[in-house]
Amino acid sequence: MRSDRGQTAPRALSLAAIAGLLFLHVPLLLIFLYAFTTEEKSYQFPPPGLTLKWFGAVWERQDIWNALWLSVKVATIATAVALVLGTCAAAAVSRARFFGRDYISLLFILPIALPGIITGIALRSAFNIMNFDFSFWTIVLGHATFCIVVVYNNALARFRRTSGSLIEASMDLGADGFQTFRYVVLPNIASALLAGGMLSFALSFDEVIVTTFTAGQQATLPIWMLTELIRPRQRPVTNVVAIFVIAVTFIPILFAYYLTRDGEHVAGGGK
């Protein structure tokens, strides 16, 4: 419900809000603009000319394709791991009562509050101590630590809104544990899981800090961009890739937002 009074905000407040929005979004627009510039060594304003050739250049660069493929694989598997573990954890915490439940809940959420650099260093030293070779799987593990949080939070919120007696009703009507999960639990949490999954995919896809500590020789797409910035060759190529990363991460987040909003609406509509 919006506040009734004050249809128009004070002018100073509006200006501040507009300034803030410009500050946030003008750099993004510049990224878009320089993806089309003809000048490849430095960013000069205004761009001397516009061209589409960098899109073709991206298409032909094998290192970009490798990085993209690695990022997609990491994000997919980290999300899959997070979906299974996050849902199980949320189910346990919301349904069962056991000693130290609140602390366990906090421990699950902690990785997202911790600075990525701490998580990264911690994981790196842990992998070293255990003599793990840095590989694709260490990146997946690193990403899973924060992906689980996202899925866990989404699933937990939905579990809490879902009446516990639904599960009892299903069992009462003759459904065993598997049938109850298949026909009652899963349909009720599906949209929350989809939202959590998409958010976690987006998080993993543009993650840099934890990845730098847990990757070996491989470069995910964000890491590739970082290294690319250092050497000024075909600079606009980086911008083209940036546009692509924005699209890949922004669309799922937007979709996830609509999904969870819809879920709340349905849950509230019953009353």
Next chain:
Amino acid sequence: MTTAVSFQNVSRHFGAVRAVDDVTLDIAPGEFFAMLGPSGSGKTTCLRLIAGFEQPSSGHIEIFGTTAEGLPPYRRNVNTVFQDYALFPHMSILDNVAYGLMVKGVARAAREAKALDALDLVELKGFEGRRPSQLSGGQRQRVALARALVNEPKVLLLDEPLGALDLKLREQMQVELKTLQRNLGITFVFVTHDQGEALSMADRVAIFNNGKIVQVGAPQEIYERPRTRFVADFVGSSNVLPPDFAGKTGAPARWMSLRPEKITIAVGGTPAKAHSVAAKVTSVHYQGAVTRVNTDAGGQAIAVAAPSSFGLIAIGDEVTLSWPADALHAMEDEA
């Protein structure tokens, strides 16, 4: 004769809390059995023990001769109507009602035909395509009933099913539930904290307090002959008279129950030797057909339910209360 549900010294403890404490109970097949008690008295836990959501800490439960301990809810021929109805929000009404048959593997056409019959039984034909959120409270209640009955349970458990309905709807559902139970011949076990509901619907009532059954009997028996002070007070708020007061009015010196409606009230007058006291009116509550008059008889509060046609009584009036000798019922001295 087999019993529908049999409890033998059943206890259910949650840590140090004895939710159900050494309950022994037999419910006959086809009986409408009410479990009545204040909240936290163990009645709902008893229901959940029958449904299989709880397992007894000790004791033995049989449902139609089959040992129930260790059986999960889905292996019991028992269905529950939940307090919040617990309808599946993501399914249509038809799918909700057909759910029990679906998970048992009944073919779609057969289960939908049976579900439609069940909806017809609760007078909800035409609602099968809707979602639970599109139904009113009373309609959801009927869907919950149809969803349970479609499985043809041997025992139907009802957990305060009328609690969320308004008074008019509640009275209507009371009549319908009773009729339904008589026609179907299924054993109903009904949990409620509303004594009026229990007395009007049940064949027998069990009064629960602190995890124990205090008294089991037909509604008339419970009402007329409460075994303890707790029952007398909880069911129909009787006047509970202590032994010394009872002795002074010519009755045996024991704890006595005296129903408010059995007392005759007269303005002024002098009390007779026995079964009569002088009292002073402390408050008057008009309730339509009856007027509840609270009086003070020498320090003992006595409530009287007088017909409202009786006339005007004002606070502070000196009155004489009298009652027939058989209106007093002696109870055990137990809280």
